[in-house]
Amino acid sequence: MSLRVVSRRRAILWAAIGTVVVALLVVVVLVVSRPTPPHRTPAPAGLGATPPMGWNSWNHFGCDVDAHLVESTADAMAANGMQRLGYTAVNIDDCWMAPQRDPHTGELVPDPTKFPQGMAAVADYLHARGFTLGIYEDAGTRTCAGFPGSLGHERLDARTFARWGVDTLKYDNCNHGTLTTTAQYIARYRAMSDALRATGRPIFLAICEWGVNRPWTWDRGIGQSWRTTHDIKDSYASMLAIFQQNVRLWAYAGPGGWNDPDMLEIGNGGMTPTEQRTEFTLWAAMAAPLIAGADIRALSPDDLAIYSNAEAIAIDQDARGAQAVPVSQDGRPEGAGGLWVLSKPLADGSRAVVLFNSTDSPQTISTTASDVGLRGADFDIRDVWAGTTATTKGSISAALAPHEAAFFRITAGD
Numbered sequence: 001m002s003l004r005v006v007s008r009r010r011a012i013l014w015a016a017i018g019t020v021v022v023a024l025l026v027v028v029v030l031v032v033s034r035p036t037p038p039h040r041t042p043a044p045a046g047l048g049a050t051p052p053m054g055w056n057s058w059n060h061f062g063c064d065v066d067a068h069l070v071e072s073t074a075d076a077m078a079a080n081g082m083q084r085l086g087y088t089a090v091n092i093d094d095c096w097m098a099p100q101r102d103p104h105t106g107e108l109v110p111d112p113t114k115f116p117q118g119m120a121a122v123a124d125y126l127h128a129r130g131f132t133l134g135i136y137e138d139a140g141t142r143t144c145a146g147f148p149g150s151l152g153h154e155r156l157d158a159r160t161f162a163r164w165g166v167d168t169l170k171y172d173n174c175n176h177g178t179l180t181t182t183a184q185y186i187a188r189y190r191a192m193s194d195a196l197r198a199t200g201r202p203i204f205l206a207i208c209e210w211g212v213n214r215p216w217t218w219d220r221g222i223g224q225s226w227r228t229t230h231d232i233k234d235s236y237a238s239m240l241a242i243f244q245q246n247v248r249l250w251a252y253a254g255p256g257g258w259n260d261p262d263m264l265e266i267g268n269g270g271m272t273p274t275e276q277r278t279e280f281t282l283w284a285a286m287a288a289p290l291i292a293g294a295d296i297r298a299l300s301p302d303d304l305a306i307y308s309n310a311e312a313i314a315i316d317q318d319a320r321g322a323q324a325v326p327v328s329q330d331g332r333p334e335g336a337g338g339l340w341v342l343s344k345p346l347a348d349g350s351r352a353v354v355l356f357n358s359t360d361s362p363q364t365i366s367t368t369a370s371d372v373g374l375r376g377a378d379f380d381i382r383d384v385w386a387g388t389t390a391t392t393k394g395s396i397s398a399a400l401a402p403h404e405a406a407f408f409r410i411t412a413g414d
């Protein structure tokens, strides 16, 4: 055997070894980068077993908050049927405070003009009517609107909130100074979480750090929900962008910890009726908090009807707590061409299925029962918006207007 043949064989051998090593490396990278469901830490005192439902002042009212607004909003939710459907959280956002802490006690002070009876009186008003009170603070030196922040005052502030009877704390991310490590970043939220637990009052901690440091990877066990994006605006483009970011995080949502794509804009006037219905459909499929960001006292009957779809709410609140998974169509990546199929497994074995045409032209979207994870030969297909039930051998399809989403609950027959 000549020297040249030996060295060529050796070269082939090394090339083969090299290929195997590269292939192994690719496999390792793929496995490591796949989203894996995180370890499920039980929620403290069963907090956040299902996504919260209620109202928040910020998107419609900004800094224009006071006791009358809060109490009249609760009254409106009692009168218009929303409370009975589960909307019981009444959450005051930024700007409820006086500009300075109490000089003697160091405690936070509610703005005396906006909340002349103090915050415990507001909590009493809400609790007496079956609602909960949510309040807002910030893990920095000042809130986003410039009021005193809780950084370094966590224990005192948590005790103050507990004394007032607060049930939810939205905890924001402005004015935190220079933080060099992710651990420092997280520590601010952990400090408030520990302080709230130390009060002995179960207080839902809604972390609002806008998805900057991937809170879905660390927040479970610290808070019960985490904002995944920057603020939603009252437009289809904003709602769609936020959906696209939040939908991919399905593996991280579940009882005790929810992805929060921000408030519902239904009733604020910036989206068409179709787009508003789409927002409700997508948020329910994503097991998102259903927090109305509108003026509840002035909702039109059509907007109220969207908020009041009991079957959509039941899908959002389903005890299994799964967030819908995007399904690929004909081997194309999920959402390719702006056409989405989502499948949310439900506690009773059925599936909620969304067909969403995010494009600006009419489109037909089709999938099958087997592609959305159902087994069987016959299925009941319930249209959540039309309120009608049909049967199918497996094909699921809808002709959709631009920006429209069909919402089905599909159950395998016997």
Ligand code: GLA
Pocket (backbone or CB within 6 Å): 058, 093, 094, 136, 143, 144, 145, 172, 208, 230, 231
């Ligand atoms: C941030 C939050 C908003 C709202 C404002 C209040 O922007 O993301 O949801 O709470 O602060 O200042």
